[in-house]
Amino acid sequence: MIGKILDGRYEIISRLGEGGFGATYLAIDRKLPDKDQCVVKHFSPKATDVNTLSHARRLFETEAKVLNRLGNHDRVPRLLAHFEEDQKFYLVQEFVDGYDLSREINRHKQWSEEKIIALLQDILEPLEFLHQHHVIHRDIKPSNLMRRQEDGKIVLIDFGAVKQISSQGMNIQGQMTATVVVGTPGYIPSEQSQGQPRLCSDIYAVGIIAIEALTHLNPMQLPRDPHTGEIIWRDQAKISSGLAQIIDKMVKYDFRQRYQSATEVLQVLQQLKVANQPAKSILRKTFIGLGIASAATVIAFLFIFIPRYNLENYNNAIYGITMKYPENWEQTGTPDRITGNVVKFSSSKEGETDNYLENVNLIIQELPENRRKLEQFTNFYLDEIQQSDPNTKIIEQGKTEFINQPAYQAIYTLEEEGVKIQRLQIWTIRHNKAYIMTYTADVAKYAKYLPTAKTIINSLEINQ
Structure with a gap:
């Protein structure tokens, strides 16, 4: 050939x-x-x-x-x-340039709960498109999921339905029938093995992949309850009961008890992410409720500004930091080690029609080993910004200085609940921690509050 x-x-x-x-x-x-x-x-x-x-x-x-x-x-x-x-x-x-997920799902890789959720979402997003068109993939497994080289996204390949072409034969009654069940043992549920696949048969396969990643067991080796037929796997994995319950429902023996489409699973996974507030996805999981920020107009961030208002002192001995903020701004927020949120300062309400309070927020985030350099963290964080909302538009970005250290700054716009907003974010790395300051404002008031925001941001001092 x-x-x-x-x-x-x-x-x-x-x-x-x-x-x-x-x-x-x-x-x-x-x-x-x-x-x-x-x-x-x-x-x-x-x-x-x-x-x-x-x-x-x-x-x-x-x-x-x-x-x-x-x-x-x-x-x-x-x-x-x-x-x-x-x-x-x-x-x-x-042709999809990349590698299949068999390379990632192996016995030598430890999967955190956050990574399992991200993996499930990455598979379910294109699968949702199939299910919306009432198409069953029928052969979801690691080797049929390609990690695309250019952007790291998962691409669905090798649809099982078309394989029926090679499995056609004729029974003794002269009727056409499939001679081989389409799908891969271990990844197909009972109804599919009987030639009656459903949308939720794909959901079962995705759940099996999650269990395989968590337990390092081949799907054919997973034990089952002899009375119910359910897979026994939880004792082999260390994840929250919330995620375990979702996976359990994905791989139910009775198809009627499973999630019926990719959309349903994506919805519960998103609810779990919001409830857990995982630390590493700083932008999407930490800034819920902060509103959307305005952006600076210059990359040069350090400057001298003489305020026309009295400043209050903010001290946090746990984090070893001090800051200053205007006396007419309100200090809100409770330090949270999980999300990284330390403190938030919000402007005063200008009147009854003022529905958005401009604010400055500080996050201090412990970093994993692969993000402890400014360049590493910047690449990760810019990706978070781009993925946070499909309407996000980065206006300006570049290197700067912050708390006397090399830093990076990004300015971007998007919409939230019908309000057009801009956000200015500046971050640096110190002692394996990311220090992230965010100024958030209605785009119409951005320029008005920018000097005040800069005063707050530049007042940050680290005493440890």
Whole structure:
């Protein structure tokens, strides 16, 4: 097969994989100027009689149309072509540069609860798109989940439905039937093994992947309760009861007791994240209720400003810091070691129509080893900013100084509950901690309160 040219344009250059349903190849498109790489999937029916081929052909056309519609999603490979040649069926799809999740889910990697939640969300987001189109993947497993190189997102590949083409046969009554169940043992639930997959069959498979990551056990090795059929796994993992209950419901033996779609699971995972307030996702999980911030107009942050108001002192012996804030601003917030929130200062209400109080917030966050350098943390935090809201627009960013140390600053806008807001954030790293100051304001009042915000921010002193 290597070197063969299919449909007059797709030259096979290597084999990517082979299974009971056919083979997958890496190819180049000879009719494109750059000879772009693509993936060619070959399906060959078990039988070649006229009836089998006719049925397989209709099934092939139907599934190709489905794949073509699904390819509109960024995390589903686009269908580039489909054709029949020598009574064999071929799909040509977009090549995804990356690696499959088998590399990540192994016995040598410890998964934190936060990472498990992120993994589940990353898989469920494109799966939600499938389910909204009433499409069942049927073969969710680590090797069919690609971690895309360019952005780290998970892409769904190798849809199980189209594999039915290779599993067609004829029973003794002359009726067409699938001779092999589509799916991978260990990842498919009972109803799918009986040839009756549902949307929640995919949910079961995603739950199994989470259990596999947490327990380091092969899905076929997971013990089951002999009376209920439920998987016994909690004693092998260290996670909160909240997440364990979600996973338990995903892998219920009775499909009627599971979450019925990816959307349902995404909703409960988001509720769990908000309830837990995990520390590491600072932007999305810590700033709930803070409002949205205004931004500075210059990167040079240190300056001399003489306030026209009296300043109060704020001291926190636990964190070893002191700050100053205007006497007409209110100090709010209780220090929280989990979220990293230390203190918040809010402006006075200007009148009955003033529905948004400008504020300055300080977060001090303990950092993991891989984020203790300013560049490492900056890359992480800028990604958090971009992902916090689809309407986020970074206006300006760059290096600066803060508390006499190298720092980084970002200015961005977005909307929250119909209010257009800007946020100015500046951060630095000291003694393996991130010090993050945030000025938040209605965009219309940003300039008015900016000098005051700078006074508060520049007053920070660290005494330890």
